[in-house]
Amino acid sequence: MKTNIATSSVKSSAEPETKLHVSAHSISVLEALVFHLIFGLVLGLAVLLAHKFYSINLVSHPSLTLRLIWFFLRVFQVIECPIVILLYSRYRKNREECSYLKAVGRGLLGLPVGRALNRGQTHGSNAENYVIQTVACLPFCYGMRGSKNTHVSKSFLEKLQRALVNALGAVALGAPVGTQYFSKTVNWSLMMSLFTIVPAAAVFGSSWKDWLRIFAHTKPMESVDFMICLPAHGAIIGAWFGAWPMPLDWERPWQEWPTCVSYGAMAGYLLALVASFSFVQAHARFQHVKRD
């Protein structure tokens, strides 16, 4: 792995933070628009597809639908993330040699590797095995990107932990625990991690400093930061509010876990996409004015 985000983060930690951002350029408004549209449309497409072709929805088959949604998102993000990376490195880092094809190849390579890792597990139902595999391979395929080959296993563990953060958070907040909820919770947390952690992992790799900046301090500096930070927070806050109708005694099927939480997350995500787009626009104008 030749990307030197890891090394650059080491470098950047040595340098004053401002210097890093002065050299940075933001992606253009048009590019941002395209990205936002893609993200939003893919989400809508996945829900629509599930409804039209498989005639399932979150109410009837929450687990399956969630799987479909995150699968779609993932496929597109596998394609998109390298673009983001490309853009990111093009504008920010000194001409990264992580080419588009290479990145796509790596993203796709992640799948068989993850499967090989899980070959040892023979027990468990087919569906759950699949889920476990994908849990394992999903962070893995992104984890590869940010680090050197020697750090693959370490980074893999790190990312696995991050992917589990969503599930653990949900359990702490009161998500039902039990065998019948297992696959729902796993699929839901995978979708959440696609909204929140995966984009950040694709862009920042294992640069802990950037992670902190986005998720702990909430201080987005650039357009890309906005595109990661706002939708992630939007999805989390949306999911939080989505949990509120659950105790009501309306006896509607969508009140079950994780249907309305997923709806909340998606709604929050979409809203935040709009917000992030306007922020990017404003940011670009601001930069423009500043440059003048």
Next chain:
Amino acid sequence: MLIDLFVFFPFRFDFVAPSTFFEESKPWMDKLRVLQKLATEPGSSARIFKAIADPPTTSLQRLKGLTTGGLPTFVDVGNSFGAPAIVEDNFIHQLVQNRKQVVMMGDDTWTQLFPNHFSKSYPYPSFNVKDLHTVDNGCTDHLIPTLYEEDWDVLIAHFLGVDHAGHIFGVDSGQMVEKLEQYNGILEKVIEVLESQSGPGGIHDNTFLLVMGDHGQTLNGDHGGGSPEEVETSIFAMSFKEPSLSISSQFDTLSCKNDLDGKKLCINSIQQLDFAVTLSALLGIPFPFGSIGHVDAALYALGAGTLDLEGTKRENCQNRSILEQWMQSYANVLCINSWQVKRYIDVYSASSLIGFSYEDLMQIAEVYAQAEESWSNGTKTLLLSKNECSNPSLSALKAQIDLFVHFLTSVADLARSKWTEFNLRMMGIGFSIMLVSLLVHFLAIKRVAKQYGASFTMPGDSGISFGLIIACFVVVIRASSFLSNSYILEEGKVASFLLATTGIVKLRHSISRKKMLLEAVVFLLLISFCRFGIEIGLSKQAVTSQFLKAYPSWMISIFSQLPAWMYLTEVLPMLVLILLAYLLYKTISSSCFEGIWKCVILGTILSYMLMAVHWALESKLWSLALVSYGIGRNYIPRVIYAIGFGQLLLLGLVQLFNKDKCDCKNNLVMKTVGLLSAWSSIVILLSGNQGPLVALASIVGGYCITRLGNIDQDAKEGVGDVLAVDPLAVTQWNLLAVCLFFCTGHWCAFDGLRYGAAFIGFDEFVLIRQAILLAIDTFGFSHILPIFALPFLVARQYIQSQRKFILMRLSQVFMIYGLVTTVTVTVTMLCVTIHRRHLMVWGLFAPKFVFDVVGLILTDALICLASFFCFGQVEDDVPQIRK
């Protein structure tokens, strides 16, 4: 001579009805076989009724409802412990007025309700729920001999064993089945005696046997609410005369099914409201003045075989069928009944401020006038027919009866919907008092902050912190969640959800500060554990609640099968208790504790050890120890109570006579630790096995909150905040307390009280003592300990500052805590006011309101106590604003 006999049991409908009436057969069904056999025997005059009680289903209210025929009011529940005599006109009073001799045996509630009414009584104490046999054995001893005597007209025997067995062991238990089998035996004996004497000339030739329940019970054995299980009970009625008529089924609301032997059994439904008046009609005494029930046709028909057919039979009218005679007598009774109810309604609405609305009254009067008119016409025809001996048509009588019944049921329905009076003015006053108190809290906090800020903050700070916003948001959203009944039901889950949210916010904060990560993570884990505890509590509640869905409690089902789980539940609390004692020991050995404080804490450690010994001796694992332990079982808990009381007394005396001299912060810590340790032993003992675990959880939780609350303290010396303390930490403290309330298996309902806790260390019932123990158990972990531990939030702060500022902060912490509690209670009050006509008002909102208000009063009282204790004599100028 006319003799009546009741036997009271608190029993569920499915104790009596055959199991074929239900979807699945349970072990407690079909145990009272003798009743089923009699009811199915062809030609017998025995019937089983399903009686529907009006909530609240506590014994006192039901007895009142049964004897007066009125609707109980909710406030009476409070009087359920320590019953005052019934002052309203009632059925027993009428019996005595008419020179009937009434004999009572069993539950002593009867003698409290009717102090001077019984010619003979054998009361037994009713509140010692652990005692399954005293009342029942006493009843049995007196019942059979009394049956052979002739000096009584009405005999009441009230058995309690089923009620107590339900409270202690639950319905699905061996003890319950045993009790039911014992009752079956008693009933067999009673019926045998009665039958042997029921021939012409025997003393029981005119006897009417009623076996009935005053209320049902849930599967947990609790009662008090309004769920079908609790309100449905049964009446078995049997007349020992040959049945002389079978009344037409047109009056009945029947449900018929085959019983186990394939015989057809029909069960009528009857309102408990109608019981008093029906019985009065049967006995021929005046109806109770305040009754609004109507004479039930089926029950009246049973008694009619023994009653007045001879009186109405006219020699010259041989051709009149018995059925017609009966119907006429029933119509007569209903006429009197309607007149009595109408009179009562008129008197009531004339004297009541907020009675029935004018339209309702008009409607009722109209219905009554119609019935009356038809009656006077009917009477005319009847009078004519008497002379001419021609029959009034059956249909005319039927129509007349229908008219009366229509009037009576519409009155009862109206009364049910409108009975409860709400004094809106008083509600408004109460609500405005709460608002004023909120305002006072707010102003006082601001004032303290101003004093504090004047000397501490630098000018120019905006002052509103992120923590303050989050804290306000959490409090407001929790308070507004009480506006919906669903959130009140799941209050524990909502609290843990919000607590976890604040935990995540804190975690994020600690990550950004790169400090105290461990505490934040531990706190989140702790909330996750709490959450499971709350779910177990909710699943217990769901069994009894009509509103909650029962979730499959997967954890219990998995773990309870493992034998290791048994050992774990027995041994783990003891280990944790020892750990707690060790922690206390570490505390006194490490810091500068003076002699007297050391004494207090050593006393607590001793209590812990005694407690461990007590549990070890009580547990089933070491069955050998149990043999020798039977007698002295109560001594150890009593010693622990005594030690705890002594410690508190000592602390109070020290506070009064000892000027504190060592530096303020250590002094505060010392006092708080002493006070907490003194309380903790009693609270843990009362909570039983879960006590030490919950205590450990609250210590860990409190520690994490305190640490996380101080995360910014050393970073910026001299906080630029509006408040001197972290409001989020106080909010978390409050939420944790709420979570602990639900974790310890409580919920806001009267069946959520853990009555068993009141009998730890004592066998007999003394009202005040047991009430205090129950209160300590209910509010121990959720109010007493958290509030007395609040000084930790201040004392652990890093800033070394003078006494004045610490005390100022402390008063602010107390007031913020009070404010948070007051806000939630205010919204609960608002919610109860809005929903006062809601279906669940007695089942859900009223208990929640009572619990919240008691909690608020307790919170304020405890805050006052704690501030007196902490501030000492020096600090008299600290604003003390408590409502």
